[in-house]
Amino acid sequence: MNAEKSDIVVVDDNLDNLRILSDMLRNHGYTPRPAASGTLALDAVKASPPVLILLDIMMPETDGFEVCRQLKSGNETRDIPVIFITALDQLENKVRAFAAGGVDYITKPFQEAEVMARINTHVGLVRAKKHLRETEARMQKLRKYESLVRMAGAVAHRFNNDLQAVLGNLEMAVTDCAAEGSAPQTLTAAMRSAEKAAGIARLMVTYTGKIRGDKESMDLGNWCQDNLAELNALMGSHQALDCRWRHPAPVISADAGQIRQMVTALLQNACEATDKNTTTTIELFFDTVSPDAILQQNRFPVDWVAENRKYACIRVKDAGCGIAETDTEKIFDPFFTTHFTGRGLGLSLVLGIAMAHRGSVAVESRPGAGSTFQVYLPAARDPKA
Numbered sequence: 001m002n003a004e005k006s007d008i009v010v011v012d013d014n015l016d017n018l019r020i021l022s023d024m025l026r027n028h029g030y031t032p033r034p035a036a037s038g039t040l041a042l043d044a045v046k047a048s049p050p051v052l053i054l055l056d057i058m059m060p061e062t063d064g065f066e067v068c069r070q071l072k073s074g075n076e077t078r079d080i081p082v083i084f085i086t087a088l089d090q091l092e093n094k095v096r097a098f099a100a101g102g103v104d105y106i107t108k109p110f111q112e113a114e115v116m117a118r119i120n121t122h123v124g125l126v127r128a129k130k131h132l133r134e135t136e137a138r139m140q141k142l143r144k145y146e147s148l149v150r151m152a153g154a155v156a157h158r159f160n161n162d163l164q165a166v167l168g169n170l171e172m173a174v175t176d177c178a179a180e181g182s183a184p185q186t187l188t189a190a191m192r193s194a195e196k197a198a199g200i201a202r203l204m205v206t207y208t209g210k211i212r213g214d215k216e217s218m219d220l221g222n223w224c225q226d227n228l229a230e231l232n233a234l235m236g237s238h239q240a241l242d243c244r245w246r247h248p249a250p251v252i253s254a255d256a257g258q259i260r261q262m263v264t265a266l267l268q269n270a271c272e273a274t275d276k277n278t279t280t281t282i283e284l285f286f287d288t289v290s291p292d293a294i295l296q297q298n299r300f301p302v303d304w305v306a307e308n309r310k311y312a313c314i315r316v317k318d319a320g321c322g323i324a325e326t327d328t329e330k331i332f333d334p335f336f337t338t339h340f341t342g343r344g345l346g347l348s349l350v351l352g353i354a355m356a357h358r359g360s361v362a363v364e365s366r367p368g369a370g371s372t373f374q375v376y377l378p379a380a381r382d383p384k385a
Contacts (some may be wrong), residue, residue, distance in 0.1 A: 004127055005051045007031040008119070011041040011067065012056040012085075017108075020116075021054060021085075028116055038062030040058035042070060045077055051123055055085040055102075057093065065100045072101035082120045085110065138302045178239035213255025213356065217380055220286040220312060221249025227260065231284070233265045238279045239269070250312035251380045254357055262353040266316040266373055273320030273371060283317040294376055295362035298328050300351055304360040310379040311359070317372040323365035331363070350375065 008030050010021045013035065020058045022032035033050060035041035038059050045053065053071070057064035063287050064084060071077045080299075081106040084097045094105050104118050174187050224231070224243050232241050263284070291306040294313075323331060332351045351371070357377045367370035 006123075007033055007048075007050045008052045008054060009033045009035055009041055009044055009050045011035045011038065011059075012054075013037060013059045014056075017056070023239070024112055024115065025119075027117075030119075033217035038064065038067040039111045041067055045071060045080065045300050046074070049077055049080055051080075052119060053080055053082045053124055054119075055082050056089055057084060057097070065096055065195050068097070068102055069098040075332070081116060081126060081207075083122065085115070085362070100266070164179070213258050215253045215255055216258060217251060218254050219249050219251050219261065220314070221245045221247070224249075224286065226286070231263070231267060234264065234271060236271055236276055238276060239271055239274060240279075240281045241284060242281050243284045246288065250286055250288040250310075252312045252357070252377050253380045254377065256348060258353045258356065262350050262375065263314065263316075266314075266375070269346050269373075270316055270320065270371070273318050273322075275320070280319050283315070285313075285315045287313045287315065288379055289313045289376070294360075295364065297362070298360040298364065299360055300332055301355060303362065306360075306376070307358075307378065311376045312379045314375040314377070315372060317370065319370040321373055322367040322368055322369050323363070328363060328365065332361070 005031065008025055010018055010025070010032050012018050012021070012034075013036055018034045018036065022034050025032040033044055035044050039062055041053070041055070042062070055064045055067060064086065068082050068084075071080065071082065078101075081103040082101060083106060084102045086093070087108040089107045097105050103122055106115060106118060170187060170190055177187060224245060228243060231243065235241050267282065267284065271365040274280045274282070274329050289311050291308060291311065294306050294311060311374065332347050351361050354377065358375040359375060362374045362376070363371060364374075
């Protein structure tokens with residue numbers, strides 16, 4: 001069996017039947033969870049929903065029909081397949097079983113091969129449906145991301161073209177005024193504002209992951225040492241930076257300016273997530289990992305696939321407010337923020353820069369338990385042990 005959920009609740013008031021079915025399931029790689037009554041079965045399923053339920057009908061107090069009806073009425077349990085396994089072979093009982101919500105019906109005495117064939121079929125259907133839902137969710141995220149990239153690229157292009165015209169005219173106006181004396185402060189202020197706006201346009205292009213850069217070999221340990229003072233300057237009065245790397249430090253082929261921009265954005269995000277009045281440490285760690293060590297959950301872009309090579313991992317961890325599960329897939333959207341209106345490009349830049357270097361970003365977070373961001377970039381060479 002693979003790592004997917006494989007526990008099956010077996011319900012029968014006959015202890016011999018419970019033992020036989022449990023042993024059979026265990027021999028085929030499943031994890032049986034025996035329950036000797038309908039009431040115990042309902043409690044077990046609600047506590048931890050299994051992948052499937054084998055359910056007897058004739059039981060005291062709560063029979064199998066009622067157990068199935070109650071399961072099908074619950075939001076958390078209605079989709080769990082129920083296979084009735086019983087000595088009742090009359091047609092009316094079979095009809096009642098399917099009407100109650102059962103997906104299959106096996107009569108006793110049973111054959112092991114038949115029971116396992118039916119179980120494997122329904123477990124396979126459960127996993128196929130789960131895979132389909134996950135695929136649909138990934139495709140929906142991908143369509144949303146592609147739409148945002150197109151919009152960001154188009155807006156940045158038009159915005160930048162118009163700004164270049166504004167900047168050109170302002171420069172000529174400043175030059176003309178300077179020839180006659182001094183340029184009015186309003187013109188100088190307008191130039192600065194237009195240059196800031198042009199900077200935003202460039203940042204939106206960065207988000208698309210289509211930015212170009214001058215890539216060079218970068219030892220991230222040496223880079224961290226060279227830039228440690230600048231990184232420490234990002235910390236608040238109650239914040240400390242713990243910067244480390246595993247030796248030998250990972251080496252990547254990257255644009256140094258973009259890597260600085262990405263790490264800065266991650267650290268600024270971590271600083272903003274922590275309580276300014278509480279002493280806290282923000283961790284920055286550089287490591288080299290194999291593809292199978294790369295996080296699978298909450299990894300962006302959603303269609304990214306790791307190559308068969310080593311990756312440099314840039315990890316930033318904080319002990320801040322954390323991120324709600326419903327917000328996790330939004331945090332890389334341009335201008336999305338839970339802080340205040342007008343912020344939110346930082347993490348978008350992180351994703352764009354990672355994509356421009358054929359990498360990805362993964363996030364682990366829980367409200368109140370802090371966040372960990374991990375950027376994976378192809379390593380330029382395998383570190384020597």
